[in-house]
Amino acid sequence: MFYWFLKWVAIGPLLRIVFRPHVEGAEHVPDDGAAILASNHLSYADWLFMPLTLTRRVTFVAKAEYFNSPGIKGWFQKKFFAGSGQVPIDRSGASAAEGALSAAKRILEQGDLFGIYPEGTRSHDGKLYRGKTGVARLALETRVPVIPVAVVGTDVVAPPGKKFGTFTRPVVRFGRPLDFSRYEGMENDRYILRSITDEIMYEIMRLSGQEYVDLYATRAKEESKRLDKEAAEATAQAKAKADAEAEDEQKKAS
Structure with missing residues (x-):
């Protein structure tokens, strides 16, 4: 319930009024059932604007530090991130990737939407970089569709390295769901995982118009x-x- 209060009563209407985000292809996101939303990553504001364009909750993984900080500030921070669709994951150890995949599987098994940034980190120069194969493994192991997503303009609203930028109207584009059921049982084949990931990144590039860098x-x-x-x-x-x-x-x- 806190999520819906946060989205629709508190932050949501304010962001909608001020920035008026434009959405394209929202009909490609199912009204119910699990799906992976694989997006480019230009700004820390991406996880605010992309879910704002949908009526369904989108869950991401976030650093565990956001959930276990002490004091009143830590309590509000925990409520904010938990309420806005984040789940904690310890990303400091060698098993960080496996922990993130386990959390994602639990979310998808519940029939929810899971948001992921295949690049693994924000782009520092606005280009689209090579995707990590975790998204492909997740799609094959959970047997759910992958919906490519492109956010445009969030790096103007909140540029890398800065808290605030300049005003623009962000655009969120959802592509057609990608079905990888033809690769069922091949989740341990690294060539298949790379092929799937590259297909996802190509669709994101097509939607975003970004220059792609194979790095x-x-x-x-x-x-x-x-x-x-x-x-x-x-x-x-x-x-x-x-x-x-x-x-x-x-x-x-x-």
């Missing part, structure tokens, strides 16, 4: 940070050299 987002972020660091060091060295040359010129002039 995991985490690695792309690391590479971007490395290049930024090298550029900063090169700039600092060039400045130091220029300052030294200017000082030498002053000494010669004097």
Whole structure:
């Protein structure tokens, strides 16, 4: 009940009035029964706007820290995330992926909608990155359809690294359900899992219009940070050299 209060009475109407999110293809999401909603991930605001366009609850996994922080603030934080469709998962250990899959299976077994970001993390530059195969394994083991989803504009509302951005009208597009029953019993075949994941990512790319990069987002972020660091060091060295040359010129002039 708290979820519905949060969505329709508290945050939902405010977001609808201010941002007026536009939805396309909502008819592809079933009125009942389990389904996986596989979405691109541009902003931390994605999990607010995508479920807002549906009448059904969408459940995601979230860091366990959001649910076990101490004090009054922790209590409100726990209520907020639990009420807005989040379930806790410890993502610090080596078994984090298995824990997330187990939580997802429980949700789908109940006939609910489960939201997942195959990229595994937010895109740092607006591009669409290679999907992780957990979404494919989940689809095969639960035998439920995968609905590709694209959110557009949330990175303008809440850019990476910032709490607030500028105003825009977010768009949420739902694609036709993808049926992978033809691969039943092949959930341990890594080539099949990669093929399914790539098919899902292609549909997300088609819906979002993003440029696709066949590289995991985490690695792309690391590479971007490395290049930024090298550029900063090169700039600092060039400045130091220029300052030294200017000082030498002053000494010669004097």
